[in-house]
Amino acid sequence: MRPTRLLTLVALTLAVAATPIAAQQPAPDAAHRAAVQRLLQVTRVREMTEGNIETMLAAQLRQMPQLAPYAGVLRDFYREQMDWKVLEPEFMRVYLEVFTEPEVRELIVFYETPLGQKMLTKLPALMAxxxxxxxxxxxxxxxxxxxxxxxxxxxxxxxxxxxxxxxxRPPTS
Structure with missing residues (x-):
């Protein structure tokens, strides 16, 4: 799992969440929640998040080798902060705020297609x-x-x- 893919999904989610439209949507119901749960599964957000920890740690240690003695502390911190049990409710909330249930269902249909899966695979390289x-x-x-x-x-x-x-000077007309 590439960190860029996760960061891309998070960035897109957060960018869309900042729009005023998100605040105008009605409270989500159980079907909306189930649809978002399915979208998170189809887009493999959990796997990408969990696979991202070691990649983030390696990148940080490459950038700042003086942190190598503290790699264990950093790893534990990242695992704590990126744990799916902590992130899932936050992802759910953001997706529920940003997308209507019909939009989520359309995204699921797209991401279940070969092109949608290819998009998930290619998006990190595109973003990089x-x-x-x-x-x-x-x-x-x-x-x-x-x-x-x-x-x-x-x-x-x-x-x-x-x-x-x-x-x-007075403005000229």
Whole structure:
């Protein structure tokens, strides 16, 4: 199980949960809950979550090797925080808030298809490539950002932005 797949599902869930539409939906009933439970099974969220712990730990230790003596503490912490018994009610709540029962049922139908399963398999690679693209673009544009930040700190005109209108002159018509 790849961490990117789990992070993608979580990110998509959280992004959609932040919309005002989610707050306007009626309270979920038993059928809605059962549908969300089935969607979580079809999308293998539990397996991805559980399989993600060692991957997250390995990545963190690669980034910060000085934490190696504390790998056991980190592993225990991740297991505690990522335990399905803790996460499942939170995932359920978010999915219930974000998706109506008919939407959940449509998602189940899609994810049970070969294309839906392929999407689950390919989405981590797609997200990783998208993240790499964004990172490269931002890194390449960093000199522009630094130039703009320096100009802003010095109170000057910020390159690449339109000048502010002169408030002492009356507007021209």
């Amino acid at each position: 490539k998208s993240n790499e693209l964004s990172t490269r673009r931002l890194q390449a544009a960093m000199p522009q950002l630094m130039e703009r930040m320096q100009a802003a700190m010095q109170g000057g005109v910020v390159p690449g932005t339109p000048p502010k209108p002169d408030s002492t």
